[in-house]
Amino acid sequence: MEYRNIGKTGKKAGVIGLGCEHLDRAPYDRVKETIDAALAGGINLLDVFMPGREVRENIARSLGSRRGDVMIQGHVGSTDIREQYDISRDMPTVRRYFEDLLGIFGGYVDFGMMFFIDSEEDYRGVFETPFADYLQTLKSRGSIGHIGFSSHNPEIAARVVKTGLPELMLFSINLAFDLLPAEVNVLDQLGSKIDANAFAGFDPKRAELYRLCESRGVGITVMKTLGAGKLLSPEHSPFSKPLTAAQCVHYALSRPAVASVLLGCQTAAEVENALRYFDSSEADRDYSDVLGTLRSDFRGHCVYCGHCQPCPVGIDIAAVNKYLDIARLDIANVPPSVRSHYASLSHRGSECVSCGNCEARCPFGVRVAAGMAEAARIFGS
Numbered sequence: 001m002e003y004r005n006i007g008k009t010g011k012k013a014g015v016i017g018l019g020c021e022h023l024d025r026a027p028y029d030r031v032k033e034t035i036d037a038a039l040a041g042g043i044n045l046l047d048v049f050m051p052g053r054e055v056r057e058n059i060a061r062s063l064g065s066r067r068g069d070v071m072i073q074g075h076v077g078s079t080d081i082r083e084q085y086d087i088s089r090d091m092p093t094v095r096r097y098f099e100d101l102l103g104i105f106g107g108y109v110d111f112g113m114m115f116f117i118d119s120e121e122d123y124r125g126v127f128e129t130p131f132a133d134y135l136q137t138l139k140s141r142g143s144i145g146h147i148g149f150s151s152h153n154p155e156i157a158a159r160v161v162k163t164g165l166p167e168l169m170l171f172s173i174n175l176a177f178d179l180l181p182a183e184v185n186v187l188d189q190l191g192s193k194i195d196a197n198a199f200a201g202f203d204p205k206r207a208e209l210y211r212l213c214e215s216r217g218v219g220i221t222v223m224k225t226l227g228a229g230k231l232l233s234p235e236h237s238p239f240s241k242p243l244t245a246a247q248c249v250h251y252a253l254s255r256p257a258v259a260s261v262l263l264g265c266q267t268a269a270e271v272e273n274a275l276r277y278f279d280s281s282e283a284d285r286d287y288s289d290v291l292g293t294l295r296s297d298f299r300g301h302c303v304y305c306g307h308c309q310p311c312p313v314g315i316d317i318a319a320v321n322k323y324l325d326i327a328r329l330d331i332a333n334v335p336p337s338v339r340s341h342y343a344s345l346s347h348r349g350s351e352c353v354s355c356g357n358c359e360a361r362c363p364f365g366v367r368v369a370a371g372m373a374e375a376a377r378i379f380g381s
Helices: 028-040 053-069 091-104 120-127 131-140 154-162 204-216 245-253 268-279 317-328 336-343 357-361 368-379
Strands: 003-005 012-014 016-019 045-048 071-076 078-081 084-087 109-114 144-151 168-172 219-223 258-264
Touching: 003 258, 012 016, 012 258, 016 028, 016 268, 028 053, 028 268, 045 053, 045 219, 045 258, 053 091, 071 091, 071 131, 071 144, 078 091, 091 109, 091 131, 109 131, 109 168, 120 131, 120 154, 131 144, 144 154, 154 168, 154 204, 204 219, 245 258, 245 268, 317 336, 317 368, 336 368, 357 368
Parallel strands: 016 045, 016 258, 045 071, 071 109, 109 144, 144 168, 168 219, 219 258
Antiparallel strands: 003 012, 078 084
């Protein structure tokens, strides 16, 4: 394992960390084998945004006496409604869920993350309410070591960084998210000083955000490194050919201020596969040949992040979209297993009431209601 400084916090993280979202609802034995593999590989940073008590307890139980061997990103404002995660700024609710997290992990987490600040409304809900003050109280009483936040929006994220409050940012970084259609070799333009005109191939706001974090000593940990697996898929990649996991990890680690890439693993084998990055050569990691081949960005495409939840009728929108994406590859020949998995869902696309709440929450502008209707047409009710 290689380790990097996390901004100015004085802490070091393995450049590969563990995003624990895929351990949600997994049996304890599988959680433990995954955690064991992570620690054996030198992983020392875990992201625990999930609000469910069972997954939190399974992770803590798996760590046992090794709790001090890892740092935990715990999210303030991640709550649970009808077993679907939600974002809350209601302070009694926020306190209840975060104090529960603290209790499970021994009264302390290393990073208290202000959860999901993507919009003007999110920003006001944190900085124009007692929410941000609560984070500072947690830090002053020693319940958290450092204050961080998560976001997908570079403009809003830059505003948060400029408040001077956070020391860490969890942000979605991959080559597809960062690029804009262009015909230049943008690698030649990655210098020590940002020139917005030169960054024709990159979204200059995202590039500026990473540099801002570097200049302010705010560390970055990375989510969506593989684009929910789409960057690895020939069918779903926006490039002329799929990237490899090594290329995706290397790209994220090459951004300014990035300390660690948090990969979502749900088995020991997946952890071990992620750690094979360290066996890859420089040639294996080189992503330059895919630059300039962007067919489309992820706008309008579901990456299964779950920020659309909660659904008022209980639809697991990400799960429906996963099965729908597979079905779209060959609608006339949808695999029976996919139909079976879809049929086993508690609530299906046909139950969508087109309320629009999910679309307002989606960071990527997915037309969710239309997708639910399409799923109903393909799979039936």
